[in-house]
Amino acid sequence: MRILFVASEGLPFSKTGGLADVLAGLPKALVALGHEVAVVLPRSRGSVEAARVTPRVVVPSLTIGLGDQLRFPVVLGDMVLDGVQYFLVDDPGYFDREFLYGDAAGDYPDNAERYATLSRTAIEIAKQVWSPDVIHCHDWQAALVPVLLRTVYAGDPALAAVRCVLTVHNLGYHGQFPHAALARIGLPESLFHMDRLEFYGDINYLKGGLIHADYLTTVSRRYAAEIQTREVGHGLDGVLAKRADRLVGILNGADYAEWNPAADPRTVAPFSAEDLAGKRLCRADLLSEYGLPDAAGPVLGMVSRLVDHKGFDLVAGALDALVGLGLTIVLLGSGEARYETAFREFAKRHPKRMGVRIGYDDKLAHKIIAGSDMFLMPSHEEPSGLTQLYSLRYGTVPIVRATGGLDDSIEAHNPPRAVGTGFRFTDYTTDAMIDCVRRARATFDDRPRWRQLQLAGMTKDFAWPRSARAYLEVYDAARALTADQLVQPPALGSADV
Incomplete structure (x- = not known):
């Protein structure tokens, strides 16, 4: 043809x-x-x-x-x-x-x-x-x-x-x-x-x-x-x-030639489903890049345009609750001035809990997806989405709203019936998103279960063929x-x- x-x-x-x-x-x-x-x-x-x-x-x-x-x-x-x-x-x-x-x-x-x-x-x-x-x-x-x-x-x-x-x-x-x-x-x-x-x-x-x-x-x-x-x-x-x-x-x-944790020139260490040791090094490198201290809690990453339909009205109203769950937040993106300003000001007030970069940097995007423990996509609308697919391959567990391609690509963690590949919420509200992150945060502390979640996502095949x-x-x-x-x-x- x-x-x-x-x-x-x-x-x-x-x-x-x-x-x-x-x-x-x-x-x-x-x-x-x-x-x-x-x-x-x-x-x-x-x-x-x-x-x-x-x-x-x-x-x-x-x-x-x-x-x-x-x-x-x-x-x-x-x-x-x-x-x-x-x-x-x-x-x-x-x-x-x-x-x-x-x-x-x-x-x-x-x-x-x-x-x-x-x-x-x-x-x-x-x-x-x-x-x-x-x-x-x-x-x-x-x-x-x-x-x-x-x-x-x-x-x-x-x-x-x-x-x-x-x-x-x-x-x-x-x-x-x-x-x-x-x-x-x-x-x-x-x-x-x-x-x-x-x-x-x-x-x-x-x-x-x-x-x-x-x-x-x-x-x-x-x-x-x-x-x-x-x-x-x-x-x-x-x-x-x-x-x-x-x-x-x-x-x-997903283009796995471009997004492959085992051979990614933009990250500090390779890793794979067979050997996740390099992911810990990528996490430390990411925190260093943002000037954030290491912490026992998970690192939550976001790479996105900062606009309403990507769910940033929910995120802006949830920052205090998210850091209250013991998360460290790293953000890369640009968009509406009100969100850029709000996230910068929050990072200034909480310099050990949130790092913000306004703009887009391909190398830093790879570092965030490789080094984060969780990746948040609370979109109001998301026709397909690609970053959740990259996150799966890098063992970075997605937290998504069940809409569009996010619903199609992320299987809900629902023990004991399903290991799943991530966490989903349905209602487009700040409370629903925070509750979903809270469930992910609790699962993170169960290290064997969290590893099971990571491996389930890393072995999914969303390649272009x-x-x-x-x-x-x-x-x-x-x-x-x-x-x-x-x-x-x-x-x-x-x-x-």
Whole structure:
């Protein structure tokens, strides 16, 4: 099978979040299973340098129509990493910027045009350069690809057999723009309809993709169910419920080449399920890094964006209770100023019990996951999550809220019936979270049981090949669709003629 990925970011070229990790791990796994894979990304500032590759011009100039303007992106290629072919959309006016999506002032005001250009260029690559069986698009930034395939490009013989899969990594981000943007990106007025792109008077890229894609996936089974509810659906629950027969939840995989405690160059000592001695050295190194004294109680780690939906409203209200349980807390992250300030001030008042670093540091993230005894993820919403998977492999017992991928990946410790792999709580309240941490704290003091918990998590397999096989089943299902089972283009109205 030939699979073409389209996304706004992906390692080793660019990264702001977990999407980039998926765009690194899943294509490699598919290649290892015997398939041909290519990835289309924007050429963002520094992306070629970050990947340490030398691209070749594949298409000197494409003509991309956007309403009353034309864009002429260059397609760069001839870059193969781990068996995956990469194409970069080189349009400096749109993509050579300091940040990928916006700056301190907010989202870039031309994001509608920027990602329409990415989607149109990706389809032209599929027509002219690298012919796929399936185009796999990711999030709102690539969600116009299925819209274009089933409308503007409907009937194009070069694309007639191509099927399209859209993955939603986080339903909270839509790509929502004013109605006027529809003309600016060159799409017909007939698409401004509640069964197409219209969303409360605006246009919504993600909604369009959800309606027009042949199959939909999201990043855990639990999240696939949650996003069909009003609580987590972000206004698109009705659209998703209508397409439930084409919606599949597949948990993200972990890259164990990057996250392997037995051979992690970022940590002070190796360890494994067979020999945990090195973890004690990693714990001591982590405490030293934060200037914290050793203590008999457990070290609780957190690496996250400091925002509401990650559960930091719960954490902020629980700090006194957590240190009261004898925990030492280490935190790495950035986000809302009120949380950054609150955690810094608490650490100043309790310099022996909490260490805080604002920002992101990959080496320190590895140190925290290796050196902590517990890892806290109290998210209000967590579509998949990756750090809980890394924590399992490093013998750092996760404490999570039972939502999305956290619920799918962490088995509750429930003696004597189940050893489990971590601790879960359901109610989104500070009290429920503290009670869950209290249970973990009590178990920590039972050293044989705690070791049993650690080993159960370390031997779990969440490697990418497992997820890749599930995606292959979705691709096969999409390819099996007949022409009359595809979304049909809308009838042209007078405004489109």
